[in-house]
Amino acid sequence: PEELTSHLQKCTRTAKLCSGFPRSVSLDMLKVGHLHMYCLLLLYSHIYHLITCSLVCFLAGQTLKMLVRMSQAKKILEIGMFTGYGALSMAEGLPEDGCLVACELEPYLKEFAQPIFDKSPHGKKITVKTGSAMDTLKELAAAGEQFDMVFIDADKNNYINYYNFILDNNLLKLRGVICVDNSLFKAKVYLKDTTDSNGLALREFNQFVSSDPRVEQVASLSLIMSAYLVSVCQSEVTDDEVFRGVQGRPILDRMRLDGKVAYVTGAGQGIGRAFAHALGEAGAKVAVVDLDKVKAEAVAKELSLKGIKAVSVTADISKSDDVQKMIDSIVSKWGAIHIGCNNAGINMNSASEDTSLEEWDQTFNVNLRGTFMCCQAAGRVMLKQGYGKIINTASMASLIVPHPQKQLSYNTSKAGVVKLTQTLGTEWIDRGVRVNCISPGIVDTPLIHSESLRPLVQRWLSDIPAGRLAQVTDLQAAVVYLASDASDYMTGHNLVIEGGQSLW
Numbered sequence: 001p002e003e004l005t006s007h008l009q010k011c012t013r014t015a016k017l018c019s020g021f022p023r024s025v026s027l028d029m030l031k032v033g034h035l036h037m038y039c040l041l042l043l044y045s046h047i048y049h050l051i052t053c054s055l056v057c058f059l060a061g062q063t064l065k066m067l068v069r070m071s072q073a074k075k076i077l078e079i080g081m082f083t084g085y086g087a088l089s090m091a092e093g094l095p096e097d098g099c100l101v102a103c104e105l106e107p108y109l110k111e112f113a114q115p116i117f118d119k120s121p122h123g124k125k126i127t128v129k130t131g132s133a134m135d136t137l138k139e140l141a142a143a144g145e146q147f148d149m150v151f152i153d154a155d156k157n158n159y160i161n162y163y164n165f166i167l168d169n170n171l172l173k174l175r176g177v178i179c180v181d182n183s184l185f186k187a188k189v190y191l192k193d194t195t196d197s198n199g200l201a202l203r204e205f206n207q208f209v210s211s212d213p214r215v216e217q218v219a220s221l222s223l224i225m226s227a228y229l230v231s232v233c234q235s236e237v238t239d240d241e242v243f244r245g246v247q248g249r250p251i252l253d254r255m256r257l258d259g260k261v262a263y264v265t266g267a268g269q270g271i272g273r274a275f276a277h278a279l280g281e282a283g284a285k286v287a288v289v290d291l292d293k294v295k296a297e298a299v300a301k302e303l304s305l306k307g308i309k310a311v312s313v314t315a316d317i318s319k320s321d322d323v324q325k326m327i328d329s330i331v332s333k334w335g336a337i338h339i340g341c342n343n344a345g346i347n348m349n350s351a352s353e354d355t356s357l358e359e360w361d362q363t364f365n366v367n368l369r370g371t372f373m374c375c376q377a378a379g380r381v382m383l384k385q386g387y388g389k390i391i392n393t394a395s396m397a398s399l400i401v402p403h404p405q406k407q408l409s410y411n412t413s414k415a416g417v418v419k420l421t422q423t424l425g426t427e428w429i430d431r432g433v434r435v436n437c438i439s440p441g442i443v444d445t446p447l448i449h450s451e452s453l454r455p456l457v458q459r460w461l462s463d464i465p466a467g468r469l470a471q472v473t474d475l476q477a478a479v480v481y482l483a484s485d486a487s488d489y490m491t492g493h494n495l496v497i498e499g500g501q502s503l504w
């Protein structure tokens with residue numbers, strides 16, 4: 001507010017309006033609660049005309065800022081900057097990584113505005129291009145620039161040229177808007193016998209816009225500014241879901257998981273922790289499930305720190321009671337389960353001739369029986385909802401026999417996870433539940449740093465075309481994709497992410 005106050009004072013001075021502007025009044029005072037008091041003061045000081053002009057300037061700026069916020073614009077083009085008051089107001093509405101290009105004919109106005117921009121935390125978003133706006137537009141078009149919003153507010157007789165150039169040269173993004181200021185030009189536009197060249201130019205421009213077949217909608221923005229908004233459609237394109245996005249959502253939006261409820265088992269570390277973060281970052285609420293209470297709580301806390309709604313659940317997924325309790329607790333907390341990541345698993349090594357039934361049973365109890373119980377319990381909820389995404393963690397070991405380590409029960413259990421996935425994936429899809437699995441290659445997790453496995457790393461590397469082990473982060477996009485609506489046609493699939501290892 002301080003920077004804006006001083007800027008406003010300088011602007012009004014430049015506009016020769018400020019002789020009576022009370023310097024002690026801060027913009028904060030202009031907020032609703034103080035507005036009446038402020039206006040009374042102004043009346044008493046007999047300068048209300050001058051102040052009205054200042055207020056118009058302030059309200060116009062606030063209107064522009066609100067428009068930027070509401071449209072979620074990130075890139076703005078302003079044609080005609082003047083003192084930079086409008087530019088700074090719009091910049092305030094932009095996100096941190098937003099930017100505004102301001103075209104201004106007069107270099108002295110850049111000199112005037114730049115120091116004020118430099119003082120504001122939002123000024124760094126503004127780039128001023130001096131010279132003829134049309135030259136700048138050509139430069140921007142040649143560089144392939146595109147804007148979410150264009151504010152036309154320079155020489156009135158050129159409005160029509162700016163408007164056509166912007167549309168003909170793709171400077172406005174799809175779903176972008178053009179904001180046109182001074183469209184009534186002191187009501188001159190309405191005076192039948194006006195000879196005012198600006199009034200006549202704007203009358204012609206308004207008529208052109210109203211009959212332009214590219215225009216989708218025109219909306220009056222603000223009486224204070226006599227501005228209107230124009231949104232355009234591109235009639236020559238194939239206006240289908242490929243062009244506009246499914247339900248109007250472009251591809252990355254279709255991978256968002258906002259409003260979805262997810263759980264991840266084995267999420268206290270490694271792959272599960274990475275899955276929990278990825279799903280949460282994509283917008284889902286996440287139940288972090290692990291046998292180890294402390295680890296589950298720690299990961300849930302990490303998610304909360306990132307603003308993700310998270311809860312920790314302690315469960316041994318090899319026990320049916322624990323599995324049911326886990327599902328019940330999530331449903332009672334969040335009312336649904338949309339995404340189930342059955343990731344918990346164990347790996348033991350022994351030569352097949354020595355594999356004990358204990359090792360076999362333990363591995364199968366977690367990796368296959370446990371995964372089945374989770375699929376079944378979550379699946380029952382999802383089938384009732386008519387919607388669900390189950391993502392099981394299988395392994396590259398479902399395809400090849402990794403060596404030289406010996407892990408019969410692990411390989412066999414993971415092959416079982418793939419068949420479980422294929423069977424459920426085809427059985428449930430007609431009721432809205434998709435079941436897929438991810439088969440990671442050798443992942444760089446604490447598991448492989450055990451004394452017995454560590455010496456094998458060099459050997460594995462020579463088997464991996466990618467030349468490195470997988471990081472848990474290499475798997476994150478896949479889980480988000482499989483959890484999202486973008487993968488709705490995929491079911492019973494085994495998505496292998498192993499740096500090419502299974503191909504050698």
Ligand SMILES: C[S@@+](CC[C@H](N)C(=O)[O-])C[C@H]1O[C@@H](n2cnc3c(N)ncnc32)[C@H](O)[C@@H]1O
Pocket residue numbers: 078079080081082083084085086087103104105106109131132133134153154155158
């Ligand atoms: C109405 S003021 C802009 C006010 C500003 N948009 C705001 O909201 O604070 C018009 C500005 O357009 C500039 N201008 C006029 N003709 C121009 C041109 N051909 N190219 C670039 N700027 C031009 C003028 O120098 C003047 O500063």
